[in-house]
Amino acid sequence: MDYKYTVSRTVQIVLFASVLFCTAQLSAQSKDHKKFIQSANKAKEIQTLASKMRADYDAKHIRLQQFAKENGLPMTEKLSDGTVVSLQDIGVDGTPLFYTTFMDPTSKVSRANELYAGGNLNLDLDGRGLQVGVWDAGIALTSHQEFGARAIKGDAVDEVSAHATMVTGTLISSGVNKKAKGVAFAAEALTHDWTRDKVEVIETAAQGMLLSNHSYGIKSDRVPDWYFGSYIKVSQEWDEIMYNAPYYLMVTAAGNAQNSYDNEVPVYGKAKDGFDLLLGFAVSKNGITVAGANTRIDDKGELKSATVASYSSFGPVDDGRIKPDLAGDGTAVFAASSYGNQSYDSSTGTSMATPGVTGSLLLLQQYHEQLYGTYMKAATLKGLALHTADDVAAAGPDYKMGWGVLNVKKAAEVLKNKEYSSIVNEATLTNGEVYTITVKADGNQPLLASISWTDPKGEFVNRGNLNDATAALTNDLDIRITKDGKTYFPWKLNPAKAADKAIKGDNLVDPYERIDIGDAAGEYTITVTHKGNLVNGAQDFSLIVSGAELTQCRVVAPNGLQLTSATEAVAKFGWDAAEDTLFEIQYKEKGQTEWVTGHTWENTWNIPDLEKGKTYEMRLRAVCTENLVSEFSDVLEFMFNGEATEQTLAYEPLSYPTELSISLYPNPAVNELTVNAELSSDAEFSVVTVSGNIIKKGKINGAINVSDLSSGLYVLMVQDHSGLKSSKFYKN
Missing domain, CATH: 2.60.40.10 (Immunoglobulins)
Structure with a gap:
């Protein structure tokens, strides 16, 4: 089955449905990833933003100390249940904003265990060689027996936090005590105090950090009602950080305020219903906000049932975006504690659900690097997590657990099956362009197609309006699927009817859109467009498709040798x-x-x-x-x-039909590739990966040099006066 990428109104590229063949040299040929990620960052903007945030922090720190002194408030306090509360900001209306941990004293749910050696996928993933950032009420107890030398102090703070230790343990504990084994149990964690979180994150993201965990947020019983669900300055700042560092993804806890009745005027229902309780950076567009779930998983890693945890804060946010994004396990999690180097404790809350998600996402980055030699952009990683999450209750997303319970087993399968039954493609849409592919449904599973993008910061910041529905979305991309005159639309939710099931239509608010076709059969056209003018003239996005038949090849041993x-x-x-x-x-x-x-x-x-x-x-x-x-x-x-x-x-070899309009030799190629066709002096070539990325192009003047390509399968495009021709070739 051929499928097409159309990235402008006039240029159509035909790709054959086969992909690069992995060789044993892939790891050895991998790039210096940190330098690559750094080069993808918007360096000038990051430097300017970092300088601004440092100056803001210095001025804010003096202002907070003065405010606390004038109002007789402690800068930091520990409540009777062990919760840490710290004065961290002052809102535009003069409200003091207190950060608090989201854990009540007391990993299998994400299916990360299926990615370990001995799991059903037997991938031997463990996070080795990767770092994850942790910001919290203090630093973790780095000397704990579970960490070895893998918990590294990231700032000048020496205050050890019980909460930070349990969060870090859930991420990276080695399993000295098997019950406390972390999700990414061989990774390193850079542990920080939350006081300078934005400054430190942007500095670390500029150096190549992929993920950070934030199991804290604004204390919900100390703010006026208009703060709930509002896109405020801190929401905007975190979006700006992620936009300028496109490989960096923030993962944060939704909060534990479901039964607090803190929001007396929610965007939907009454305080007792638990809706509209997200605050601060949990409202940001580009990060992942994690809810808590109670789940039942069988020994094959299949979700049998799931309900939102009784403590977990609900969305929506005021503009109707789907928040939280997904759910993880936060109930009675056993982890390393800070009482001593061999101590442990159990805890419940979205604080504990969040590192389970963060660690699982880190394993997906490790797997992608093993498969393809690079890391995913944050929009791809987020989109993959939402695309493959296990739906719960009614079809589609909801405002309690977002797109469902994280399932990294399914996400890993989508990555492995890339260009066989799935597409994972990073692309760019510029003003006026239309991106189109045509795929055939495999008929065995639903056809799912989604787009995800890291959006520029929202220009509107709420300064005191209750339940202001102004959209925070800046670049509004749209995905549609068409077949035989019928158009399929993405999921959307209505904040005015927050308890209702998701519907399908034009989504005007989310930087992630997904279309599900349950009974798909035949060919479908997937189109990505945009509304209005794109800020900065272009928008990077990630397309993920599953349930497709992208090649006639079958993974079965050949017969008749x-x-x-x-x-x-x-x-x-x-x-x-x-x-x-x-x-x-x-x-x-x-x-x-x-x-x-x-x-x-x-x-x-x-x-x-x-x-x-x-x-x-x-x-x-x-x-x-x-x-x-x-x-x-x-x-x-x-x-x-x-x-x-x-x-x-006696054996007559079967003929092998070819569809190629040009022939290439030698094929496989080593150093050079020659096009066997009558071409004009104007003929041009492009070497294209079957993910749709042009990696080499130029005039055809004799043989084409392919010595600089990695081993694998490619498509050669030839453009001449007679039209566009293509052929696949293998590079040894």
């Missing part, structure tokens, strides 16, 4: 043809350990220079995508005598 003829110089072999399939052939002398390996698109292969009288072994397998290959066929054992026999000649 036979010796078809032999001469003194060469032995010839054939097997059953298979469409869209790259075959990997291996052969060796019997008794030897090292296989000689080759690749071909055809269903024939010649082996030269064999020695008469020796016995050889041969096998082959199908390569469908970069990460999906079949098992090897049964080994064919033969003695080479240099002569053809009736038996070996």
Whole structure:
């Protein structure tokens, strides 16, 4: 099945549904990731923003101390239940804003255990080599036996926090006590006090940090009602940080105020209903806000039931965005504690649900790097998490648990099946452009398509209006799916009817949109457009599609391997043809350990220079995508005598139909690739990954240099006066 990317109104690129073939050299060829991420950051904007935030912090710190002294308030206090409360800001209306931890004293839910060695996916992921930022009421007890040297103090604060230790333990504990094993149990955590959180985050994100955990927020019983659900300055500031550092994602707790009755005038219902309780950076557009869930998971990692936890704060936010984004397990979580280096405790709250999500997302970044040699942008990671979350109760999202319970097992499968049954593509939409692909549903699962983007900061900041519905969204992208004159729309929620089921229509507020087609069959066209003019003239976005059939290749061992003829110089072999399939052939002398390996698109292969009288072994397998290959066929054992026999000649190789409009040689290629076609002097080429990214282009003046490409499968596009032609090739 061919599928098309149209990234302007006039240019159409046809890609064949096969993908880069992963080689053992991938890890060795990986880039210096931190430098790559740093280069993707908007360095000038980050530097300016960091300087501004440092100055704001210095001025605010003096103002807070003066305010506390004048009003007889402590800067920090510990409540009788162990909750830490700290004066951290003053709102535009003069309201003191107190940060508080979201944990009441007292990981399997995200399905992260399925990604470990021995899990159902057996991926051996553990977070090794990655760092995660933790900001909290203080720093973790870095000397705890669960951390070794992997909990690293990130700032000058020495105050050890029980809350920070449990959060950090949920993230990275090694499992000295098996019940306390962290989600990313081999990762490092940079532990910080929350006092300078924005300043420290932007500095660390500028250096390449991918994720940070924030299990705290504004204390809900000390603010006027208009703050709830409002897009305020702190919401805007965090969005600005994430926009300028596009690989960085903030993960924060929704809060534990469901039964507090703190908001007497919610955007929907009454205080006792628990809606409209999110505050501050939990209202930001670009981060992930985590609710707490009570779940039941079977031993295969399947969600059997889920309900929102009785403590977890609900959305919506005032402009109707879908918040919280998703849910994790925060009930009776057992983790390292700060009472001593061998101490542990249990706790409940969205504070504990959040690091479970953060650690799971870190594992997905590790997996993506293993598969493709790069990390995902934050919008891709967030979109993948929301795309694959387990829906609960009614279809679609809701204002209690967002898109559902995090399922990183399903997310990992989408990554592995990229360009086989799923698309994970990072692209850019500029003013006036339309992005289009056509895909075929696989007929076995729902067709899901979603877009996710890190939006520029919202220009509107609420300064005291109760339940102001002004949209915080800046660049409004839209996804639609069409088939036979019918248009499918994304999910949306109505804050005025917050308890109602999600509906489908034009979503005007969310920087993430998803379309679900449950009974999909046939071909569908997916289109991404935008409204109005895009701020900064362009918007990066991530497209995720699952439930598609992107290739005719099948991950099954090839059949029919036979010796078809032999001469003194060469032995010839054939097997059953298979469409869209790259075959990997291996052969060796019997008794030897090292296989000689080759690749071909055809269903024939010649082996030269064999020695008469020796016995050889041969096998082959199908390569469908970069990460999906079949098992090897049964080994064919033969003695080479240099002569053809009736038996070996009886096999007639099946023809292998080709759809290519141009031919390339050599294919596979090593250093150069030649186009076998009559071309004008104006002919141009583009080398394209099947994710749709052009990585090399130029005029065709003789052979094309491909020595600088990584090993794998590509598409060569040739544009000439006669039109656009394409062919796939393999680079050794």
